[in-house]
Amino acid sequence: MKSPERILRENGRLNGNSDFSPGDSDEAYPRFLAERTENGRLRTELAAAQLLAERLRDQSAHYKHQAQYFASIVRLMQSSKFWGLRNAWFRAKRAVGRGPGPLAIDAGVSDSPVGSDDAYLLWRTKHEPRDSDITRMRRDASALRYTPVISVLMPTYETPEPMLRAAIESVQRQAYPFWELCIADDASPSAYVRDVIDEYCAADSRIKAVFRGETGHISRASNSALELATGEFAGYLDHDDLLTPDALYEVAAAINADPELDMLYSDEDKIDETGRLSEPHFKPDWSPDSILGRNYICHFSVYRRSILNELGGLRPAFDGSQDYDLVLRFSERTNRIGHIPRVLYHWRRHANSSAADPVAKTYAFEAGRRAIDEALQRRGETGSAEPVERAPGSYVVRFTITRPGKVSIIIPTRDHGDDVDRCLTSIFERTVYPDFEVIVVDNGSTNAHDIATFRRWENADPRVRVLRHDVPFNFSNINNFAVSHAKGDYLLFLNNDTEVISVGWLGGMIEWAQRPAIGAVGAKLFYPDDTIQHAGVVIGIGGVAGHSHKYYPREAPGYFSMLCAPVNYTAVTGACLMMRREVFDEIGGFDESLAIAFNDVDLCLRVRQAGYRIVALPNVELYHFESKSRGQDDTAEKARRFIEEQQLMQRRWWVAGMSDPCYSPNLTLVHENFDIRM
Known part of the structure; x- marks a missing residue:
């Protein structure tokens, strides 16, 4: 969509054509004023129209996700054991002429986390290397300045012959020739497995194998390959x-490109028994806190072998999550970890694979939990991983609060006493952590009932203070003013139109905010209809930034379970944002030139610039009734102000061209729903 400024500029209204020159005639001056007034009216009307279009787009996305949610319910029902037995019964009746066939329900829409298979097919036609590209890579490979040998480690056990041959030949077809394939068979009882492996070893000197005398399972077999x-x-x-x-x-x-890298990982997809590719997982760059909640690395991962040997390879005690355990241990030795945002690995989905039925690997999820707990112990962090029942393989780490301190909860408001009353009631009813104060910043309220509500709270509890701050609305200035009066070691910026859902929410945020590497912590916010309003902020969506998973149903797991575990983001919303006072002071607080919009995004970008990480928590939940304190941006003045601040963000951060490291360049910047970027 063209910006209002671009539309006007293309029509000659912003390029100086209507400027008044002192040399013009006196009669020209009134005409100049009229033109200037008309130009201003057109600019603001177009800006308001743009915002209206954005709202319509958001509503459309909302209805689409609701439809996807109900479709997923239907598909779950169809995949249940009961439904299968029901259809078998109807088939039997039909076979003997006693009734209709099984009922088929068309769910209507796809609930794939990355869009439809057709979308992925289209993406592949644009991004998969063609034969000519592979030929070029073969030619260019020898010209690389550095040509390290890459050892591909492959443990085998009773692998179906067609799949075994396909796996080996996928290595042989590599455009890069400097590789070796190290196969360790884990005492397969079927003779054909050894025969096939021997055949390939004899034909290609880069393939070597060892045949174990007894079955040791995946970690021991992989370590034999590493040897x-x-x-x-x-x-x-x-x-x-x-x-x-x-x-x-x-x-x-x-x-x-970066010879210092010690570990690399790529994107991946699934392949079924017919060869159909689906479910691409487009991953973020290395995210140290995300990996504590789920193994988003998976395939294809490559490690510097010297460090791998120092670590002793994979640990058999963690079979099922041995790769997860390895990533956690490896990343404690080095932070030189690179992400290749290309699909380089096809994960096989068949009847016996974890890709087809990950829930069946319950032992693996327990091993994953133990891997996280041991990682915390090695790192000197007191805490434990809690499994997420609705998303097996996802965890929420609960840290022990070792740096307690007072929390200053800062709530700006202008009137809206009922909203503040609901917000404060939820805080005092659902907060277990005892050491906090609430600062209500009254930004020029005029309603007597609302002012009385603020005073009632102030008189009822000594932890509540009301500060009068009569200035034109400036979110950044109001919060900076409050911080100057705050006594807390932790600052929690909270909108007046929020309502706490989670008991223990405040302590949950401190658990993460206390960690020295963390600069800001956000929460999961819901609209009143229990769809998601915020689960983290993605830079670049909509031109500046957008809320991830917007309009997803409350119980949805999100894009590859991102809604179930703590996740690194480049920013979180200022509607509920906690940070240590020392971090806030270090970066200079909110930028008061951003009075209305994007001040929280700018704050977070400066937090990241200072070397801290940002995390959004799934277990801290609030309702957010969104922007009630100042209304919607639907007036000409507010629209003009919004556009000015959007332009400031572009000049300062070039957000439209920024590649968000916590988001994939293969995902859309148009919507917040993790669709494939075309």
């Missing part, structure tokens, strides 16, 4: 999965 390796880097390939032909070339190219 064969001689490459500077080693990556893991499951015996029934596939590498894309450009996989090792892309790894080598990334290492050449």
